[in-house]
Amino acid sequence: MEPSDLGRRITDALRGDPDEKNPDLTTHGLDDPAHVGGAKPSLEEPTEPRDPLPPRPDQRGAADVSPTGAPCSAPGNDARAPGRTQQGAYLTTAQGARLRDTDHSLKAGRRGPTLLQDHHLREKITHFDHERIPERVVHARGAAAHGRFESYGTATDATCAPFLAEGVVTPVFVRFSTVLGSRGSADTVRDTRGFATKFYTPVGTFDLVANNIPVFFIKDGIKFPDVVHAAKPHPDREIPQAQSAHDTFWDFVTLHPEAQHHTIWNMSDRGIPRSYRMMEGFGVHTFRLVDAEGGTSLAKFHWKPVLGVHSLTWEEAQTLAGADPDYHRRDLYDSIEAGHHPQWELGVQAFPDTPEQTFEGIDLLDPTKLVPEELAPVQRVGRLTLDANPRNFFAETEQVAFHPGHLPPGIDVTDDPLLQARLFSYLDTQLTRLGGPNFGEIPINRPQALVNDMLRDGFHQQADHAGVAPYKPNSLDGGCPFMAGPGAFTDLPVRVTESVKERADVDEADDPLRQVRLFWDSLSDVEREHVAGAFAFELASCREAVIRERQVNLLAQVSTDLATTVATSLGLPAPALADASVPDRPEPSPALSQVGRTWPVAGRKVALVVDPGHPLDDLGAWLDQLHAAGVVPVVVAPHGGTVEGIEIGRTLTTARSVEFDAVLFAGAPLTLADARPGIDVRTATFRESDVDPRVLVMAQEAWRHCKAIGAWGLGGEAVHVAGVPEDAVGVVVAGQASEVIDGLVEHLAAHRVWDRFPAVPLT
Numbered sequence: 135m136e137p138s139d140l141g142r143r144i145t146d147a148l149r150g151d152p153d154e155k156n157p158d159l160t161t162h163g164l165d166d167p168a169h170v171g172g173a174k175p176s177l178e179e180p181t182e183p184r185d186p187l188p189p190r191p192d193q194r195g196a197a198d199v200s201p202t203g204a205p206c207s208a209p210g211n212d213a214r215a216p217g218r219t220q221q222g223a224y225l226t227t228a229q230g231a232r233l234r235d236t237d238h239s240l241k242a243g244r245r246g247p248t249l250l251q252d253h254h255l256r257e258k259i260t261h262f263d264h265e266r267i268p269e270r271v272v273h274a275r276g277a278a279a280h281g282r283f284e285s286y287g288t289a290t291d292a293t294c295a296p297f298l299a300e301g302v303v304t305p306v307f308v309r310f311s312t313v314l315g316s317r318g319s320a321d322t323v324r325d326t327r328g329f330a331t332k333f334y335t336p337v338g339t340f341d342l343v344a345n346n347i348p349v350f351f352i353k354d355g356i357k358f359p360d361v362v363h364a365a366k367p368h369p370d371r372e373i374p375q376a377q378s379a380h381d382t383f384w385d386f387v388t389l390h391p392e393a394q395h396h397t398i399w400n401m402s403d404r405g406i407p408r409s410y411r412m413m414e415g416f417g418v419h420t421f422r423l424v425d426a427e428g429g430t431s432l433a434k435f436h437w438k439p440v441l442g443v444h445s446l447t448w449e450e451a452q453t454l455a456g457a458d459p460d461y462h463r464r465d466l467y468d469s470i471e472a473g474h475h476p477q478w479e480l481g482v483q484a485f486p487d488t489p490e491q492t493f494e495g496i497d498l499l500d501p502t503k504l505v506p507e508e509l510a511p512v513q514r515v516g517r518l519t520l521d522a523n524p525r526n527f528f529a530e531t532e533q534v535a536f537h538p539g540h541l542p543p544g545i546d547v548t549d550d551p552l553l554q555a556r557l558f559s560y561l562d563t564q565l566t567r568l569g570g571p572n573f574g575e576i577p578i579n580r581p582q583a584l585v586n587d588m589l590r591d592g593f594h595q596q597a598d599h600a601g602v603a604p605y606k607p608n609s610l611d612g613g614c615p616f617m618a619g620p621g622a623f624t625d626l627p628v629r630v631t632e633s634v635k636e637r638a639d640v641d642e643a644d645d646p647l648r649q650v651r652l653f654w655d656s657l658s659d660v661e662r663e664h665v666a667g668a669f670a671f672e673l674a675s676c677r678e679a680v681i682r683e684r685q686v687n688l689l690a691q692v693s694t695d696l697a698t699t700v701a702t703s704l705g706l707p708a709p710a711l712a713d714a715s716v717p718d719r720p721e722p723s724p725a726l727s728q729v730g731r732t733w734p735v736a737g738r739k740v741a742l743v744v745d746p747g748h749p750l751d752d753l754g755a756w757l758d759q760l761h762a763a764g765v766v767p768v769v770v771a772p773h774g775g776t777v778e779g780i781e782i783g784r785t786l787t788t789a790r791s792v793e794f795d796a797v798l799f800a801g802a803p804l805t806l807a808d809a810r811p812g813i814d815v816r817t818a819t820f821r822e823s824d825v826d827p828r829v830l831v832m833a834q835e836a837w838r839h840c841k842a843i844g845a846w847g848l849g850g851e852a853v854h855v856a857g858v859p860e861d862a863v864g865v866v867v868a869g870q871a872s873e874v875i876d877g878l879v880e881h882l883a884a885h886r887v888w889d890r891f892p893a894v895p896l897t
Contacts, residue, residue, distance in 0.1 A: 173612060180613025186586065186601060187612050195598040203230055218577065219525075228257055267532070268567045269317050272362055273328045275376075276311035277410065277463035278531040279470055281520035283333060283480070289515040292431050292484055293423040295544030296621075297335040298515060307332045307578060308520060309534055310410040310466070313345075314365050315376025320455035321462035322446060323376040324405040324668065326396075329415035329437060330536045331518070334582035337621065341540040342435055343560070347404060348416035349649075350501045351393040353640070355555020361386060361393065379675035388684040391646040392502045398650050398692075401668035403445035403661060403728060408795075408885075409465045411476040411737065412444040419538075419553040420498040422487065422546040424626060432491065432498055432548065434505065436481035436512050442733030444885045447839050448667065450792040457790050467523050472766060474737030475521045481512035489631070491548065497641065499550045503649055506723035530578045535564045543623045569593050586615040650692050651719050656726040659893035666696055666896060670703035682706065695896040732883040736764040740878070741784070741794040743770045743829060745801025746777045748848060753778045756800065756871050763879045768794070772803045772826065786828045791835040796842040796882050799849030800871065803829055823855040830856040840864065840890050842881035844874040863889050 173187055189195070198206045200217030224232045233254060240252035248255065287300020297304045311328035312319065326347050333340040351361045364386035367373050374380050378400065387393040399405070407413040415437030423433050446454070454461045469476060483505055485493040492498055494509050524530040537560040538553060547553055564573045570593030573579055588604040603611040654662065669689065673682045682704050690697035690709035698708040724730075740760060744750055753769075757780065760767040768783035775782055787808060791797055805826045823830075833856035836843050844866040845853045853860060853867060860867040864887030866877035881887055 175609035175612075179607045179609055181616075182613075183616040184612060184614060186614045189600045193600070195600070227254060228261070267569070270311075270567065271563065272313050273311040273330075274317045275315050275319050275321070276309050276328070276531055277466050278307060278309040278524055278534065279466060279476075279520040280522040280524065281306050281308060281475075281518060283331075283516055283518045285516040286514065288513060289423075289482060290426075292425060292433065292482070293544040294426040295335075295340075295423075295542050296337050297333055297340065297542060298544070305334045305582065306518065307334075307530070307534060308518070309531060309536070310413070310462070312376060314378065319376035320459040322406060322451040322454040322459075324378065324400065324448075324451065324672075325376065326400060326405070327407060327410070327413060329413065331415075331437075332534065332536060332540075332579075333542075335542050336583050338542055338583050338623070339540045339581045340542045340545065341536040341538060342417060343536045343538050343556075344415040344417050344435065344437060346407065346413045346415060347396060347399045348418060348434075348436075348504045349395050349399065350418055350552060351387065351396045352390070352552060353392055353500055353502055354551040355553075355559070356551075357390075358552075358555060358559070361390075374675075379672040381676045381678050381681055384673065384676050384681045384685055385678070388681060388688060391688065394647055394650050394688060394692075395502050395653065398653055398665065401665050401672065402653075402657070403664055404443075405668070406446045406448065406451040407462075408444040408446050409441075409469075410462055411466065411469060412439050412441050414439060414443045415478065416504075418501050419550045420485075420491070420548050422548050422626065422628075423482075423484070424544050424546060424624070430487040430626065432485040432487050432493075434483040434498075436483065437478040437518070438481050438512065438514070440477040440479065440517075440734060441736065442731065442885065443728045444733075445728065446792075448664070448671070450839055453790065453792045458793060461793065466520075469737050469766075470520060470523050472737070474764075474766065475519050476737075477520075478518045479514045480516045480518060481514050483507070483510040483512055485510060489629070497644075499548055500640065500644075501550055501552045502646065506652070506721075507725040508721070508723055529576075533568065533573075533576050534578045535560075535568060535573050535576075537561055537564075541623065543621060546626055572596065588615065645718060647688070647691050648718050648720060652721075652723060653726055654692055654696065655719060656722040656724060658727050658729040658888075659895050660888045661727060661729060662696070662896045663893040666699040666703075669696075669700045673700065673704055693897060699896060728885075729888060733885065734764065735879055735882045738765045738795040738882055739793065740765050740767050740882075741770050741789065741791065741797045741832065742767050743797065743799045743801060743803070743832065743849065743852070744777060745803040745848065746771055746773075747804070748801055750778050750800075752871065753780055753800075756798075756875065759872060759875050760879075763875070765795075765879065765882070767798075770832075772806055786826055789828075789832065791832040791839070791841070794836075794841075795885075796844070796878055797832055797836045798874065798878060799829075799833065799843075799845040799852045800847060802848045802852040802855070823851075825852050825855050833858050837865075837890075840886040840888055842866070842878045842887060844878040846871045846874045863887055 200206055202218060202221045204217030204221045206217055225236060226232050236254065236258070239248045239255050241248050283297070283304045283306050285298045285300060285302045287298070289295070289298040290300065296302065309328065309330045311330075312321070312323060312325045313328065314325050315323060326345050329344040329346055331342045331344070333342070352358065364382045365378055367375055368380060368382055387397050417435030420432050420434055423431050458464065466476065485498060485505070493505055496503050496505055498505070538547070539557045539561065541547070547557065565571060568576065571589070572592050572594045574581070575594070575596040588606070590599060590604050601611040607613070654665070657665065669685070673685055676682055683706060686697050686701045686704070686706055687709055689700055694709070701708050742756065742760070744753065757767050769777065769780060770784045770786070770789045771777055771782045772786050773782070774785050786803065786806065802825045804824045809826050809828055829852050833843065833853055837856070837858045842864050843853065843858060846868055850860070850867050853865070858865060864881050866874045866881070868874050868877075
């Protein structure tokens with residue numbers, strides 16, 4: 135149709151002389167300018183739900199193409215190669231113009247000034263200048279993965295949340311993080327870890343924004359800026375980075391005793407997890423569950439790792455921060471790539487929804503308190519499996535946005551004052567970090583449910599909305615969108631206790647140290663030893679003596695032994711308060727200890743040290759046996775390349791025992807020229823021997839860190855020269871490799887051989 139012909143038809147229609155050959159111009163209202171919608175409105179507000187009206191025939195939206203110019207319906211736009219990825223074989227501008235040169239600016243002569251008209255230079259540099267977005271104030275350093283959650287159906291009596299119905303599989307995206315450090319900080323610092331899960335349910339996104347510690351530093355969200363300001367680096371020097379071992383943190387937590395519960399968890403082995411795969415998760419807050427009949431109960435969410443909860447030693451954490459600052463994210467990515475998909479079970483602690491909102495005397499709205507599992511068992515309701523790594527870190531891990539207010543029908547919030555503040559803060563922070571209110575339209579944040587929200591415009595709006603009535607009530611868009619009935623999210627009519635408006639603590643008589651004592655009393659001797667060492671290290675880093683003394687006095691109200699041990703290390707006098715004066719010691723909770731059980735060894739990393747200078751005909755069989763046990767063997771040799779056709783994973787130059795869960799010695803490589811005793815920090819003086827000192831350091835470190843050690847053949851020489859007792863617990867030395875491997879795997883199930891160095895009991 136010629137443009138002039140189309141214009142004539144439209145003009146005729148508006149003049150009241152419709153073109154009979156184009157009835158759409160009449161039926162969609164072009165003959166009557168009052169019909170501003172896609173159909174003639176009704177006199178009454180429409181109440182019968184219907185889909186949105188189609189656009190008018192005189193309207194057309196933007197082309198249905200991806201951000202990289204590919205038609206969204208083009209062949210090949212599947213999950214592995216969607217149209218959002220870069221397209222075509224040739225370099226182009228951002229507008230798709232092909233380029234023949236991107237190495238030279240446009241200049242006035244070869245040695246002349248660069249010209250302002252160089253549009254390619256300006257586009258390239260301008261975009262580069264704006265590639266970075268503000269990092270998160272907290273949880274800036276993170277790693278993430280895609281996966282799925284499969285419900286067992288065991289929660290249906292408590293909640294009508296559709297994703298918890300039996301057999302339902304929900305796609306998820308999970309982001310792990312440290313709290314204090316910047317994006318470039320190390321993974322293995324002593325810190326709380328974030329464990330945020332985005333469930334893409336068919337009735338809307340559910341964000342479970344959890345931590346690896348079940349309590350928090352503060353009760354009320356108004357204190358959140360205070361605790362973060364205190365824990366972050368000092369504002370004058372911007373040090374220390376990603377750690378709490380400094381004055382401002384300890385000044386705050388010693389003057390704010392409700393922070394002591396979270397603090398002792400941070401000082402425990404929980405503060406330095408072995409891996410995200412071996413890290414527990416807690417929803418921290420209490421939520422309200424709603425069943426199909428409208429009945430309610432209160433609940434706390436837990437993530438239970440299938441591999442168990444395990445940690446690094448402090449020496450390992452410090453060494454790894456230098457040797458491999460990306461240790462945790464590398465471990466996550468490598469495990470998924472190797473097919474050892476990390477798994478957790480989602481658990482729920484359920485409580486009666488009483489007016490007091492307490493359970494066994496514990497305030498369920500206090501995020502500084504936990505409920506021991508012995509009082510309220512954790513019921514498993516489903517399994518989370520992470521089975522795919524992100525394709526692009528920035529697009530997914532960096533741009534993902536979580537919000538505790540993203541809730542599905544069947545789960546609601548409570549009046550926990552910290553949770554109430556998070557409902558505001560998590561939404562507000564995205565406006566600056568992600569550039570406006572449309573962050574939910576970024577691909578990783580998009581819900582996998584139909585959206586008709588009446589939200590319009592704003593920075594980075596990616597939807598192309600139709601219609602004229604983004605408001606309620608309306609008749610011009612046929613009344614759409616309509617209010618939903620059964621199955622919709624419902625704000626529960628919860629009774630609010632009659633009171634007065636005030637700023638006050640919920641319970642001024644609460645003992646903030648009661649559950650600190652509960653945690654301490656629940657730990658094993660070796661875990662208590664680690665807690666005491668962590669307190670001593672952190673407080674020794676404080677410059678102000680009064681802060682150290684203040685914390686020791688608080689510890690004296692938890693345990694005299696703990697306070698005395700820390701005071702002795704700091705050169706302070708032992709506090710006078712005795713345990714007998716402590717008014718209340720709850721029953722210990724064995725579930726809080728990480729020690730004393732066995733767990734699957736799937737995905738554990740084992741170093742296999744070999745010497746290519748001796749026959750290795752059975753290397754393939756050794757690796758097969760290790761793979762069959764579920765562990766990940768890494769061949770360590772004096773040099774790179776291959777041995778017996780098998781790729782060498784680490785050399786003596788790059789290998790450190792701290793990255794492995796156990797070490798096997800099938801050989802004792804001789805000292806190489808690049809081993810420099812007395813200069814190289816990874817070497818040391820041992821018994822007179824020709825064994826490479828870096829091999830001996832691996833053996834001694836594994837011994838010191840209570841890891842399982844195995845050796846056969848010439849590998850026994852390495853163990854002997856390193857001074858490792860061959861008959862000690864957790865050391866397996868035998869003539870047959872198969873016997874050694876079986877014994878090592880058995881020890882590996884307990885994570886560490888803590889009995890190797892019995893701890894001094896602290897009560």
